[in-house]
Amino acid sequence: MVKVDLTGCDSFVGKEQFQAYVEKALAAQVVLEEESGAGNDFLGWQHLPSAIGKDEIADCLGVVDRWLAKDIDLVVVIGIGGSYLGAKAAIEALSHTFANQLGTHGLKVVFAGENLSEDYTAELLDLVKVRNAACVVISKSGTTTEPAVAFRLVKNHLEEAYGKAEARERIVAITDKARGALKSLSNQEGYKTFVIEDNIGGRFSVLTPVGLVPIALAGFDVAAMVKGAKDAEKALGARKADNPAVRYAAMRNLLYDGGRKIELFASFNPKLQYLGEWLKQLFGESEGKDGKGIFPASVIFTTDLHSMGQYIQDGERMLFETVITVENAGREVTIPSDPQDLDGLNYLAGKHVEHCNRMAQLGTKMAHIDGGVPNLDIRVDKLDEYHLGQLFYFFEKVCGISAYVLGVNPFNQPGVEAYKKNMFKLLEKPGY
Ligand code: PA5
Numbered sequence: 001m002v003k004v005d006l007t008g009c010d011s012f013v014g015k016e017q018f019q020a021y022v023e024k025a026l027a028a029q030v031v032l033e034e035e036s037g038a039g040n041d042f043l044g045w046q047h048l049p050s051a052i053g054k055d056e057i058a059d060c061l062g063v064v065d066r067w068l069a070k071d072i073d074l075v076v077v078i079g080i081g082g083s084y085l086g087a088k089a090a091i092e093a094l095s096h097t098f099a100n101q102l103g104t105h106g107l108k109v110v111f112a113g114e115n116l117s118e119d120y121t122a123e124l125l126d127l128v129k130v131r132n133a134a135c136v137v138i139s140k141s142g143t144t145t146e147p148a149v150a151f152r153l154v155k156n157h158l159e160e161a162y163g164k165a166e167a168r169e170r171i172v173a174i175t176d177k178a179r180g181a182l183k184s185l186s187n188q189e190g191y192k193t194f195v196i197e198d199n200i201g202g203r204f205s206v207l208t209p210v211g212l213v214p215i216a217l218a219g220f221d222v223a224a225m226v227k228g229a230k231d232a233e234k235a236l237g238a239r240k241a242d243n244p245a246v247r248y249a250a251m252r253n254l255l256y257d258g259g260r261k262i263e264l265f266a267s268f269n270p271k272l273q274y275l276g277e278w279l280k281q282l283f284g285e286s287e288g289k290d291g292k293g294i295f296p297a298s299v300i301f302t303t304d305l306h307s308m309g310q311y312i313q314d315g316e317r318m319l320f321e322t323v324i325t326v327e328n329a330g331r332e333v334t335i336p337s338d339p340q341d342l343d344g345l346n347y348l349a350g351k352h353v354e355h356c357n358r359m360a361q362l363g364t365k366m367a368h369i370d371g372g373v374p375n376l377d378i379r380v381d382k383l384d385e386y387h388l389g390q391l392f393y394f395f396e397k398v399c400g401i402s403a404y405v406l407g408v409n410p411f412n413q414p415g416v417e418a419y420k421k422n423m424f425k426l427l428e429k430p431g432y
Contacts, residue, residue: 001235002394004244006251008365008375009320013254021250021405022241028404029239029246032397037404039411044199045396048207049229049389057223060209060216063172063192067134067217068107072170074131076124076154077214078113078147079138081416082202083174085281087111087214089274090206090388094220097271109218112154113137113147121153128157134170136217138210140196142180145423151182174209201411203282206392221385228389236397245394248322248376249402255320255374256294256406264312264321265298268361271383272324273300279395286399286410293406302360313371320374324391325361326383329354 009018031037033046067075077087088111096102112124135158137151158167173186177195186193194209205211207229212222236245252263263283265276276298287293299308312319329352337349348356365375378394380387403410424432 002232002244002390003379004248005377005379006247008369008377009251009255011369012374013251013258017254018250019241021254022246024253024405025246025250025401026239026241028249028401029243031404032400033237033239038409042199042201042204042411043400044197045201045204045207046400047233048200049226049233049393052207052226052230056209057212057226059194060212060222063136063213064107064216066169070132070134070169072132072134073105073107074128074133075107075109075214075217076112076128076133076135076150077109077138077217078111078135078150078154079174079210080114080144080146081281081285082205083138083140083144083147083210084111084114085203085274085278086206086211086392089272089278090211090215090220090225090385090392091218092274093271093383093388094215094385095218095271106219107217109214113150116146116149121150124150125153125157128154129161133158133161134172136172136174136213137182138174138214139180139182140176140202140205140210142175142182142184145420148181172213174213201413203278203285204396204411206278207389211392224385225389225392228386228391229393230389232390232393232397236394245397245401248378249398249405251376252294252320252322252398252402253405260294260318260320260374262295262297262319264319265296265324266301266304266321267324267326268301268357269326269383270300270303272326273298275324275388275391276300282395282399283402285413285416287403287406287408289408289412289415292408301364302357305360305364312368312373317372320376321368322376322378323361323365325377325379326381326387327379328382329357330383 035043091109096104100108110124110127135151135154137147139147155167155171158170162170168190171191172194173182173191174194174196175182175186194213196205196208196210200208207226215225216222236243265279267276280296280298283294283296288295312321333353335345335348335351335353337346369375380391400410421432
């Protein structure tokens with residue numbers, strides 16, 4: 001199971017203070033699990049992993065099989081926010097970093113509809129025109145502008161390139177079961193559709209078809225991911241003070257109430273960059289409301305120690321850092337000896353690169369604690385589908401508990417509407 005090491009907070013908080021927050025977190029856990037808190041009509045994610053059966057997995061894999069049979073080599077996954085970040089985080093974490101440059105064959109997933117940049121859109125169209133393409137369009141509301149614009153363009157291309165009937169076979173829509181423009185369009189055009197249940201909000205939807213279909217298309221084992229989440233669902237349901245989700249939720253609230261307004265999610269593995277983006281959405285949209293909330297930020301170390309490191313070490317003391325540690329690297333690379341040692345690196349000869357990374361992590365932890373930054377460490381054994389499934393569920397559960405301790409509804413996002421209203425007015429959308 002996901003492990004939580006809070007010893008890096010020992011010099012910042014007292015044991016009794018922490019125990020008081022553990023009690024608060026345990027009370028919040030009961031509210032969450034007994035579905036008696038604000039936003040309790042959006043708790044479908046809580047028992048989702050144990051509800052996913054073979055049929056649901058087979059339905060996702062059916063899309064992969066159908067498209068592989070057509071030799072499709074590019075799938076454009078269109079979505080934004082919760083309809084984008086979970087799949088992006090998982091695919092980035094699990095893929096070979098240089099898969100594109102290596103020119104490996106097979107189906108590749110790219111993302112669109114998560115921005116309105118004309119350059120990005122034009123370059124996406126350059127790509128789909130030279131590939132055997134298909135498209136997954138994801139929008140729970142079915143009305144979000146960014147994915148709708150991208151989908152109209154990709155749909156037009158598919159219809160022009162392959163004809164309307166064949167384009168229909170190359171489009172999958174993931175949306176609400178009844179509402180929204182995407183649902184009516186899909187009904188009319190006869191697309192294969194997957195339903196996002198009413199009781200699961202976007203940022204909690206990575207283990208629904210929203211995440212599972214793109215992740216399966218990228219070639220990863222979604223059954224293992226669901227198994228990891230299912231094990232987490234079971235383990236994190238324990239109403240005990242040693243429940244890692246309870247302890248972590250307690251500590252982040254204690255630190256916040258003590259003036260630590262920013263949580264810096266850090267990892268020493270660049271494959272987790274987009275997990276950081278997913279976390280920023282999960283916690284930012286869930287907790288940042290009513291004038292409250294920890295501001296989530298993310299960094300990749302050691303890279304960002306050479307950019308953000310100065311501030312973290314020495315700037316205003318309003319931060320705590322949560323490091324996501326993968327205990328075992330997936331590959332081994334040993335630093336070679338050099339007879340001349342002109343670079344003075346022979347003291348590392350024979351050592352694994354990951355050993356250096358570990359020592360960098362330890363050195364950073366000690367330095368940051370000395371510099372006044374509390375350190376929380378979230379650990380998993382390996383970076384694979386199973387452990388990512390655990391991490392996704394773990395953070396969702398922490399988020400629900402933590403937001404209830406903070407005293408906000410974790411499952412709404414009223415603040416997201418403000419920019420849309422202005423944009424629609426400026427774009428002269430009918431009705432605005
Ligand atoms: O978490 C959320 O609810 C949001 O981030 C949504 O996922 C995002 O706004 C996209 O919405 P939709 O899936 O309706 O297009």
